[in-house]
Amino acid sequence: MKTVYHAAETRGQVHHGWLESRHTFSFGEYDNPERMNFGALRVINDDHVAAGMGFGTHPHRDIEIISIPLSGDLAHRDSMGNGNIIRHGDIQVMSAGTGITHSEMNPNPDKDVKFLQIWVFPREKNVAPRYQQIRIADSAQADDFRQILSPYPDDEGVWIHQDAWFSLAKFSDGISKTYRPKQAGNGVYAFVIKGRAKIGGIELNERDGLGIWETDGFSVEALGDCEILLMEVPMSF
Structure with missing residues (x-):
């Protein structure tokens, strides 16, 4: 058995006022050539978004994006016509495939949101984009x-x-x-x-x-x- 250990305090840190994020693997301003991915697992971002703020519309391609809210709400909109709220106890996935744009915003004026943003490399490229959201807490x-x-x-x-x-x-x-x-x-x-x-x-x-x-x-x-x-x-x- 082989292992690699990443202590919480060794993760990359980003502070943008409205966003505090911890990056397990290289992402954005955090560039660590020794921590690029774990197999097909490319990103684990531990995001904390301030009330009323969020990620404006931006593009993705050929990546599987999974979001798991830990507290608070996220308002999702995308170029496929989806508009949803995801909450603690939900899981959301987007297959970016041939290309999508989306936004993830905190719709609450007085409550922060915390969520895990996870990216996985797909086994094939240029698939049709898709969106899925389910409730997992109830079961x-x-x-x-x-x-x-x-x-x-x-x-x-x-x-x-x-x-x-x-x-x-x-x-x-x-x-x-x-x-x-x-x-x-x-x-x-x-x-x-x-x-x-x-x-x-x-x-x-x-x-x-x-x-x-x-x-x-x-x-x-x-x-x-x-x-x-x-x-x-x-x-x-």
Whole structure:
């Protein structure tokens, strides 16, 4: 088993007044040639957007974009005609494909929004752009892995154009489970949203990340109540 550990405080930091962001991998002003991606996983941005502010209309192409609100609301609009509000407990995915434009704004005048913005390289380029948003909180599973993303339209959660699986683990103190990758050659990047955990024998604090590959499985143990996002992606693509 191979691992790479990224402590929360080693992430890139951006302060734009209306936006505070932490970048696990190189993004924008944060340029670290040793932290470009983890396999097909290109971006994990931990964004904090001030009330009434947000990301104005801008383009994307040939990337899978996943947004997971952690608190507050985001107002989404795109060139495909979608206009939606995504909230804590939702997950949103956009396949940029041949090209889209979109905006993500905080519609609340007195409340900040926090969300994870995640990019995954697709297995194929020039696909038709698409948008999907579902509620995942209503069917959350306590003390187990809950799949929230896969490569298949008829599977649990949203889907993307990549052989990737995302799972949320909301564990009570002392709970331990084994995660086994669903496809040979995939690695798993674990990101601790809340609390502390021991993953693959390595202790992680809140907002720490750990990449694991070349393994048939690894343990996830809660050191207190915790919430962890597991992102399984191809290491070669």
